[in-house]
Amino acid sequence: MPLPLNPAFAATFSPPVPEARRWLSEIPLPPDLPLMNLSQAAPVDPPPAALRQAMAKALEDDPGIHLYGPVLGHPALRERLAARTQALYGGSCNANQIALTSGCNQAFCAAVATLAASGDQVIVPTPWYFNHAMWLSMSGIEAVPLPTDSSLLPDIETCAALITKRTKAIALVTPNNPGGVEYPAALLSAFADLASRHGIALIVDETYRDFHTQDGPPHTLFANPDWDQHFIHLYSFSKAYRLTGHRVGAIAAAPARLAEIEKFLDTVTICVSGPGQMAALWGLENLQDWLAQERREILRRREAVTTGIRSLRGWDLLGCGAYFAYVRHPFDAASPDVAKRLLAEAGVLMLPGTMFRPETDRRGDQELRIAFANADLPQIATLTDRLRALS
Incomplete structure (x- = not known):
């Protein structure tokens, strides 16, 4: 007999980001296109060097830490x-x-x-x-x-x-x-x-x-x-x-x-x-000062994503700021299928809008989230080109 399970947990959907990561092992990627992982906005770079050095010193010198x-x-x-x-x-x-x-x-x-x-x-x-x-x-x-x-x-x-x-x-x-x-x-x-x-x-x-x-x-x-x-x-x-x-x-x-x-x-x-x-x-x-510079770079990337998406036929930019762009795609398919197609054919991983709405709200079928904060300006240009090739 299986152990009991809290029914509230049983009724809760699975975490979307791990689900999207599983696609990476299930869906063959295009061999000639490096993966662009735009599924999660967490910074991939470590803290700035000065902060890492301060942390290392504190770990050694401050027993209370x-x-x-x-x-x-x-x-x-x-x-x-x-x-x-x-x-x-x-x-x-x-x-x-x-x-x-x-x-x-x-x-x-x-x-x-x-x-x-x-x-x-x-x-x-x-x-x-x-x-x-x-x-x-x-x-x-x-x-x-x-x-x-x-x-x-x-x-x-x-x-x-x-x-x-x-x-x-x-x-x-x-x-x-x-x-x-x-x-x-x-x-x-x-x-x-x-x-x-x-x-x-x-x-x-x-x-x-x-x-x-x-x-x-x-x-x-x-x-x-x-x-x-x-x-x-x-x-x-x-x-x-x-x-x-x-x-x-x-x-x-x-x-x-x-x-x-x-x-x-x-x-x-x-x-x-x-x-x-x-x-x-x-x-x-x-x-x-360092954070102000980080902000300026994010704002540059935001502008590049805004310009890029608006240049694509059939794509609608619903919102763009901080780490995310939220778009309406032009394809005659639900967004989970579109997200998997983007991964298989364009090497781009992003999350479908169905992950951000209740199951009964079908608007998510036409939406995608682009977590662009880790993509630099040349990568954002590459993203635009890859999306244009599929549109």
């Missing part, structure tokens, strides 16, 4: 991130409103775990970030799809109509994964007002904020002196300083909320990686 640390994170990093948040957004943010997590995915899981229980609802715009949908599903929480418009932006009135007594939060990602779009400051303020009126949380995941096209604050949510009553902010150091393997994320929220989140973190991981927190702190203190 190898020990358990405070559950909510090291005070120095909480202080520095609070100061950075306040400097970037204005308003007020203090260290006691900051907690560190093992990556931004854990930040989302921890926040939701304190907000909602099985049978509750969280509203999520579609196309959605699949790991958010997976956590809600595994927790027995209903992910309520919020359709977006032709620019992949969610509508306030549509969202308001979806709120019920079971709704506990609205979860937004900006710059968006998978769509790449940046939510305007006024739209975010409107969502914050909506959440406040209904007594629910607005969760805003800004994992990719360091690659925003706009100079200055992306929004003014922290300017509200009572921001932490309904607003929960999520951030990641993974993309900013190439620390994906070290798993350092953050939550900004009310101290009382963080006290509840501490229960989750202490039970799941006890504390965030010591070397990872050290690296994040060093990055905040020393890598702002």
Whole structure:
């Protein structure tokens, strides 16, 4: 007799990125075309040399880096991130409103775990970030799809109509994964007002904020002196300083909320990686110029992808920004089949839109996500040529 399985897990779809990776062993690649893996946006390069050297020194010289640390994170990093948040957004943010997590995915899981229980609802715009949908599903929480418009932006009135007594939060990602779009400051303020009126949380995941096209604050949510009553902010150091393997994320929220989140973190991981927190702190203190240069390069790549996709007959660019472009393909086939054809005939691996929408939403059949952040300008030109050859 098989062991029991939590029915919520049984009902949750498999992780999309590992599924796409399996295609690499199942589908023969074109022998004359090097693989272009545009399925995942995690940086493939290591952290900058100066940061690696600082980490190596700390590993050797600081015995405390190898020990358990405070559950909510090291005070120095909480202080520095609070100061950075306040400097970037204005308003007020203090260290006691900051907690560190093992990556931004854990930040989302921890926040939701304190907000909602099985049978509750969280509203999520579609196309959605699949790991958010997976956590809600595994927790027995209903992910309520919020359709977006032709620019992949969610509508306030549509969202308001979806709120019920079971709704506990609205979860937004900006710059968006998978769509790449940046939510305007006024739209975010409107969502914050909506959440406040209904007594629910607005969760805003800004994992990719360091690659925003706009100079200055992306929004003014922290300017509200009572921001932490309904607003929960999520951030990641993974993309900013190439620390994906070290798993350092953050939550900004009310101290009382963080006290509840501490229960989750202490039970799941006890504390965030010591070397990872050290690296994040060093990055905040020393890598702002380097990060600005990284941003400029990402913006150049964004412009190249935008120009390239718009030059292709039949392809529609729905959104492009930070690490992602989201497109509508021209083929008379569902996007999983198109993605496999692109791999087999063009040597390009990208994810089908069906991975970012509920099964009942067939718009995903015509959509693909292009994770372009690891492709340089010549590679983006090559991508455009390969797509044009198949169109």
